[in-house]
Each structure stands twice: as structure tokens, then as C-alpha cells.
Amino acid sequence: MKLPARIVIAVGAALVAAVLGEAAWQAIAPARPASSSFIEAVRPVIGGPFRLADHTGRTVTERTFLGKVQLVFFGFTRCPDVCPTALSTIASLLDQLGQDAAKIQPIFISIDPERDTPDLLAGYVDAFHPSLVGLTGTPEQIDEAAGKFGVYYKKVLGAAEGEYSMDHTATIFILDGTGAFLSTLDYHESEGVMLEKLRRAIAKLQPL
Ligand code: NI
Numbered sequence: 724m725k726l727p728a729r730i731v732i733a734v735g736a737a738l739v740a741a742v743l744g745e746a747a748w749q750a751i752a753p754a755r756p757a758s759s760s761f762i763e764a765v766r767p768v769i770g771g772p773f774r775l776a777d778h779t780g781r782t783v784t785e786r787t788f789l790g791k792v793q794l795v796f797f798g799f800t801r802c803p804d805v806c807p808t809a810l811s812t813i814a815s816l817l818d819q820l821g822q823d824a825a826k827i828q829p830i831f832i833s834i835d836p837e838r839d840t841p842d843l844l845a846g847y848v849d850a851f852h853p854s855l856v857g858l859t860g861t862p863e864q865i866d867e868a869a870g871k872f873g874v875y876y877k878k879v880l881g882a883a884e885g886e887y888s889m890d891h892t893a894t895i896f897i898l899d900g901t902g903a904f905l906s907t908l909d910y911h912e913s914e915g916v917m918l919e920k921l922r923r924a925i926a927k928l929q930p931l
Contacts, residue, residue, distance in 0.1 A: 769896060769904035770795070773868035775832065778844040778857035785902050788856075790931045791828040792924040793898040794908070797874045797891055799835035800847040805893045806831075807851075812908075813895065814852040816917055824854070826925050832868055833859040834876035834891050872896060897921070900928045 770785065777783045794813055798806035810831060817824040831848055833839035836859045839847075844857030859865070869876060876891035895908035897920060905924055908917045 769872055770898055770902055771871040773864070773871060775858040775860040775864055775868060776841055778841050778848055778859075780841050783856070783858055788828040788830065789902055790900050790928075791826055792900065792905075792921065792928060793896075793902070794827060794829045794921075795832065795872065795896040795898060796830070796893075797832045797834050797869060797872065797876065798893065799833055799889045799891070800839050800843055801835065802889070802891075808910075809893060809895060810848075810851040810855065812914065812917070813855070815914060816921060817852055817854065819914070819918055820921060820925075823922070823925050826928060827854075827921065829855045831855060831857045832865070833857065834865060834869060834874070835889050836860055836862055836865045897924050899924060900931065 772785050775783050796806075796809055796813070798809065800806075813829050817827060817829065820827065829852060831844070833844060839857075839859045841857070841859060844859055848855040848857040858868075860868070874892040874894070876889055879888045879890055881887050893910075897905045897907060899905045905927075906920055908920065
């Protein structure tokens with residue numbers, strides 16, 4: 724897809740999201756209250772231990788992707804707009820990074836584990852980018868992982884019985900090679916700004 728089309732879709736999706744009330748630009752609350760420790764106080768505690776299953780059924784923890792810049796996004800495969808837009812943007816950024824894309828691990832964590840099985844996730848992530856990993860788990864595991872990132876999500880019941888959608892935080896988190904929070908990507912930013920953030924994150928990578 725060429726850049727202008729992406730922008731049109733992103734803007735369209737943004738409008739739809741605003742209308743639907745999806746919490747696309749919800750401010751990121753620190754995952755924990757301010758700490759008395761100086762070091763923790765200056766660096767927001769986002770991310771942390773989790774245990775989930777990837778789209779091949781393999782167990783994945785916060786340690787699995789250490790050594791790479793991690794791009795973490797929470798969403799669900801039936802999301803009509805915000806999730807596909809975010810994942811398309813990530814794919815576009817990776818394409819623009821060329822060989823450096825190998826230093827980035829994009830991760831999609833389902834906040835709809837009832838419906839997003841590993842099999843379903845496998846087909847979904849593959850449609851966006853070959854390096855994208857889809858993670859799911861039990862509702863408790865997802866709740867714990869989302870909590871670590873300060874991510875909000877909520878089931879919204881539809882008109883028909885058994886039908887529902889999900890409201891969710893749509894922030895893309897950037898973690899450094901040690902799994903520590905670095906920054907976020909935001910829909911307000913141009914892809915140029917996002918690319919610069921990723922290049923800086925890559926430049927900071929240290930051998931483990
Ligand atoms: Ni979504």
C-alpha cells in the first residue's frame with residue numbers, strides 16, 4: 724500500500740474510532756502508583772513478567788524477546804479498524820527499516836482470548852507481517868499482561884445475543900532490549916516521527 728492510501732485509511736479509522744468510542748488515545752496511566760525509589764519514580768513501570776502462548780502454541784514470557792526492540796500492541800482479531808490500522812502501520816515501518824527490521828520484534832497480544840485462539844491468531848498476524856507474533860492465553864493471563872502495561876480493555880455487548888466487541892487501549896509500546904519501557908507510538912505522529920523513534924531505539928540496543 725502506498726503512503727497516501729495509508730494516511731487516508733488511518734484518518735478514516737481514527738474518525739471511526741472516535742465515533743465508536745474506542746479508547747484509541749487513552750492516556751497511559753502508570754501501571755503502579757509512584758514509588759519512593761528515585762529510579763522507579765523517573766522511569767514509568769510499564770511491562771513486566773507475563774506468561775502467554777504464541778500463535779504456534781509455544782509458551783512465551785517477558786524474557787523470550789530480550790535483545791530486540793519490542794513493539795507491543797494489545798487488540799483483537801475482530802477489531803474493525805484500530806487494530807488493523809496499527810498493525811499495518813507497524814508493518815510499513817518495518818518495511819522502511821530494511822535490514823534493521825530484524826532488530827525489532829513486533830508483538831500483538833489479544834485482549835479477546837475467548838475468541839482469539841493460537842490458530843486464529845496465526846492466520847491474522849501472518850496477513851500483516853512475517854515477523855509479527857500473536858499472543859493469547861487464559862483470561863487471567865491476559866488480564867495480568869494487560870495490567871503490567873496499564874492497558875484498559877472491556878467487552879461491549881452487541882445487539883445480537885452472544886455478539887460483542889472490545890474497547891481497548893491502542894497504544895503501541897516500545898520496549899528496549901532489556902524489556903524496559905522506552906516510549907510509545909501514537910496515531911498523531913507521522914510515520915517519519917515513528918521511524919525516528921524506532922531508529923533511536925535500535926541505536927540504543929546493547930549486546931545482552
Ligand atoms: Ni482494536
